[in-house]
Amino acid sequence: MTESESKIKNKTTGAWASLLKSLPTLLVLGVMGAGWMAMHHINSGGHSELIEDEFVKLTQVDHLLLPEGKVQAGKFGSEPVTTQEVRHEHTVPGRLRYDQTKHVDVKAPIDGIVTELVVSPGDLVKKGDLVAVIRSPEIGRARVEILKRQKDRDIAQQLLDRESKIATNLNRFIEMLDEGQSVDVIEDAFSDLALGNYRRQILSAYSRMRLADELVAKVRPLVESGSVSGRTVREREGERQLAETEYRTARDEASFEIDKSVMKAKADLTEAESQLSLAWQSLETLLGYAIEDGVKASMDDDAGATLEVRAPFDGSVESRTFAPNERVVRGDSLIVLANTDSLWVEANIRESDWPAVALRPGVAVEVTVPAIEGQAFPATVKYFGREVQANTNSVPLVAEIDNRSGILRPGMFVRVTVPMGDARQALSVRPKSLLQHENEQFVFVQTDAGAFKKVDVETGKTSDQWVEVKSGLSPGQLVVTDGAFLLKSELLLQGEGE
Structure with missing residues (x-):
């Protein structure tokens, strides 16, 4: 074997050895991959199929028949479907x-010195209770003006009363004169009654007229006897007519003058009352509240230059700003009343x-x-x-x-x-009767003792008391109110069993 062949054989043997060493690792990775694929299949397709099967069973099973024991334990309650007024x-x-309207910042109405501040935060006060006392010359001037206007009003009232009494007496006085009563009788009747200057003017003219009447009455018999000429009679009659004219003129002038005096006295009284009202309004503007009639009547010359700040309504003191003897400026907050x-x-x-x-x-x-x-x-x-x-x-x-x-x-x-929106009449059930599953709404209708039926409904407007039912129910059907959720649980269990 050559040297090159020996090197190739050694490399091949090393590769197989490495492969054999890594084989367990590859097997483990393969098993883990297969497990992951199986779990992914179960979590996706397989699980959704189970949920879908469960929902199909639930939608297919819509009747429940419960044994007597469960009915008693469930304490179910039902109400008939009725038409109710429903508003969303x-x-x-x-x-x-x-x-x-009942939260007021009580402010200082004028510049001055706080001599008293009788309330503290948390105190309860009644309308009209004293809150603070402020000393100010401006208040003194306003009160002096009121007292002056009160005197003017009183004088005007007295003048009107006098003129009205004279007018009443004068009318009666003239009536007796027109009746032809004697001067002595008239004077006795009105000796203690006020007639002003009209008594002398009218009575003097009346006396002359009465005297002229007597002279005419005495002359006429003498004319018939020839002792007095007819010219004398005519002169006496002319004098009598002149006296009567003077009397009537004095009477009419007196009536006119007394009427004018009464009217002027009324106008003066109205003017005095207006000035007094303006003076009170000026003081009330300084005070910051209206003064009751009883308080107005009790004010006297000793009122002085002090201002009593009173509570405008019943309430509690929320805060207080100043202390006694501090100087305040118009508009400063004294207390907050609520x-x-x-x-x-x-x-x-x-x-x-x-x-x-x-x-x-x-x-x-x-x-x-x-x-x-x-x-x-x-x-x-x-x-x-x-x-x-x-x-x-x-x-x-x-x-x-x-x-x-x-x-x-x-x-x-x-x-x-x-x-x-607007309320309207609609077929309705109680909100607790309405159940939901998989975005579908339904109720349970009691068909018999222990027998219930699931009914899908379409709802409309809702309120705390009622839910409008647009479709699915008819008037008079018994819809379960108490225990509806227990029936839903039973229906789910029954669906799983099938």
Whole structure:
């Protein structure tokens, strides 16, 4: 054997030896590959076929007949399919806020010194309770003006009362004169009654007229006897007519003057009352709240230059800014007062919830608070915002909620369930009756004692109480409510057994 043949033989022997050494490794890799292929086949095609077979069995098996023991243990309940008012509802997030009509920053109405600040944060106050006392010359001037206007009003009232009384007496006085009563009788009747200057003017003219009447009456018999000429009679009659004219003129002028005096007194009183009202309004502007009539009546000359700041409504003091003897400027916040007996619920209605925009004030909504489990709170829609917010494409919804229990706090996160669209009558079942499997919805209809049938349904609008059924059921059918999920489990087990 040549040297070259010997080298070739040695290389061939080495290659076989290497191959024999690596053969176990190759066998292991081959077994692992075959196992992986088998598992892949089971996980893909084989498993899907099993699921498909299970679903086919489930869809094919739609009747259940349970023994009496299972029926009693399951405590199944059923309700007939009925027509109910259904309105779709949607839940949106929101926040509890202060009722803005009952959340007030009580500010200093004037410049001055805080002489008293009688409340602290957390205190409960009633409407009209004293909150703070401020000393200010401006208040003193406003009160002096009120007292002056009150005096003017009182004087005007007295003048009107006097003029009205004179007018009443004068009308009666003239009536007695027109009746022809004697001067002595009239004077006795009105000796203690006010007539002003009209008594002398009218009574003097009336006396002259009465005297002229007497002279005419005395002259006429003398004319018949020839003792007096007819000319004298005519002169006396002319004098009598002139006296009567003067009396009637005095009477009419007196009536006119007293009516004018009464009208002027009324106008003066109205003007005085207007000036007094303006003075009160100026003081109320300084105070920042309306003054009750009882408080107005009790104000006297000793009111001074102090201003009593009172609570505008019942509530609690949320914060206090100043301390006694500090100087305040008009507009400085003294306290923040809030009443949380009612709160506002604020939520945003987005474009996807746009049917809710049709809600009107007064519609009831339901509020749940994640921090308070198992309790829902009724609220009433107060208003919808008119402007769509560009950054969120939504409008604000504000509802009012009763919080007299005090369990709710401003700032809490809430969920608001609002009705969407219009309510309508529809064939409906309870939400707990509805089941789902492989994206198909169905219910169980009780056909007999212990006998149930799976019925596929198509649903529509939903609410907390009802789900609209568009197809699959008829009115009066008994649909399982309690224990429906147990029936689904039994149906699945029965399908697997077959």
